[in-house]
Amino acid sequence: MKVTIHDVAARAGVSIKTVSRVMNNEPSVKQATIDKVNQAMQELHYQPSAAARNLASTKSYSIGYIYDNPNAYYVIDMQRGLLDACRRHGYELLIHPTNAKSPGIVQEVIDLVQHSRLAGLVLTPPFSEMPEIAEALSSINVDFVRIISGSTPSPKQTNCVLVDDFTAAFKITNHLLELGHSQIAFLCGDDEHSSSGERLAGFKAALTKRGINANPKFIVPGSYSFESGVKGATQLLALPNKPTAIFACNDEIAAGALFSARLQHIEIPQQLSIVGFENSPFSRQTWPPLTTAHQPNSTIAQSAAELLFKHTRPGNHSQTEDQPVFIPELLVRESTAVVASE
């Protein structure tokens, strides 16, 4: 019923020791043998027992994902990606929702790692942007991978997966520019999230490239929430010279903006184009559906986990700076249109 290392060994016609060698990428195993073993593992649906491995080995076979993100869709997507990667590599995933702002958070993370003997940690915002967490983890010698907003791999930070918000925002803005818009406003997300800053920078860069000066009144601070979108848009639409397009820093803000516009009987997209960011379910639950940037969160998470395994695994110290960069893709739906000729 339950398939163990012995079953695999028997099936592949090798000793359990060799199966173990294959599983752990140990040197001195012929490729042919590796293949045989892998095939046997597949045929038997073998999954090594994490319990036994954790117990027997000095290494650990579980990774942790700590999060504190109000966006449930994001978290679920991340989990799914991590889970997939873990399954493939025979790791366990420990999820740990917590409060990033709690005073004892650093100690809490350390306790978690030590008590659960974690091989490593995957960090998303806000944790990935908290230097004290990174320091604490480094000091106790625990591997971790951070998913952060950024465009250029930095050689000293090899443990990052980058999401290129800058370039994505640049592209979105270009989409708007190509539709003839020049009066484009930007609704910011939370200051603390670097993603908001990156997106704003991409936005500005696109404008600048076309020789357009960003109107300071068109850049509205805010936070990643529906309410913020309502407020920001209301403010913008009260301006004597309104923008013809609004770039909202995420879909929730965009939904809020959409809402505000409709309240004022402004037709979307005929009189005003609105774009979001993230391709969250929100962006489909508005009318019209939002043009947005698709962030492949599940894939990003997988990539982060793989990176972590690579660090953790003894064999694979390939020293090459593999720092994946993901660029969210423009997804044109019905909330954007050619600028209205006045």
Place this chain on the structure above:
Amino acid sequence: MKVTIHDVAARAGVSIKTVSRVMNNEPSVKQATIDKVNQAMQELHYQPSAAARNLASTKSYSIGYIYDNPNAYYVIDMQRGLLDACRRHGYELLIHPTNAKSPGIVQEVIDLVQHSRLAGLVLTPPFSEMPEIAEALSSINVDFVRIISGSTPSPKQTNCVLVDDFTAAFKITNHLLELGHSQIAFLCGDDEHSSSGERLAGFKAALTKRGINANPKFIVPGSYSFESGVKGATQLLALPNKPTAIFACNDEIAAGALFSARLQHIEIPQQLSIVGFENSPFSRQTWPPLTTAHQPNSTIAQSAAELLFKHTRPGNHSQTEDQPVFIPELLVRESTAVVASE
């Protein structure tokens, strides 16, 4: 650094087996010995190794949560509740997102349980409403707890946590009735989800009690989505004699209804009252915020986990039918008001 059962045994002056007995509440241990051991455990900050226990024991110290629910907020809330309960009882939680409609789903669940040696499973809709899953689990003798919609504990189903949608819907409808509404429409969720049926039944019961016949045209089939709400409300508001209030089967539908109403320049709540169900973040991300029923998902999840532990743990076979029932509570916000006098 790491304290094991041997350290505790040495400290308490007993054998490791006795320590094990104390940990597992096994009978035949003198109270004096129990105290000694407990004290030693405390002094040493002893934490048993889940890995070793899982490996050595026929019982397991992990439970699983399988889900396939498009509502990420629901899933996250559930996870949090389960996690809390697990932490308190020294269990691990294994999360397993999957596709309920996949043809091999039963086998997949069985594989999961057998391979990960789970002590039990927590099932939420749709899994909790799939008889084939329950049968398969029973046949391989695995404990599980189902969270289902229902109001009356049934003596033959001891492994259920009930969410009393009927009563909650009854109360919501009463709220509307007390505001003077009599022309109330109902937007259904998916047929397959029993929650939709239960809520509709509660709705009808409340009307009947007031001597009101539910207008068949006011009961609109649909699904748990924004789009469905838009469609249903649009249809209702085109009727010659419109309803003065709409009971949407969940917040998403309600948000859709709200949206549709606003498109038609109908003032909420002055001209039309709308209620949702669930108290999801959606209900706060509309304007006006929705009157809804609050479902304490985290608490429900905890309760389900506790029930599972009770079943699993050898000592506690209290045979009493402890079948928790949760009644979502009415949460009045700004989307409902006294019926307009015509």
Place this chain on the structure above:
DNA sequence: TAACTTTATGACAGCGCTGGTCATTTTGTA
């Protein structure tokens, strides 16, 4: 108080795997 039952405790094997040490076989190379 002996004989016996019940209760409390310990000795020991083993869960599935890793890590080490050697011995042995297979392969590649001079």
Place this chain on the structure above:
DNA sequence: TACAAAATGACCAGCGCTGTCATAAAGTTA
């Protein structure tokens, strides 16, 4: 063909705990 190097296996201990069974302590009865 001889020899070094690479590939594999056999075997053992042990990770921290539980299950089984044997044994010791305590309680009961006549």
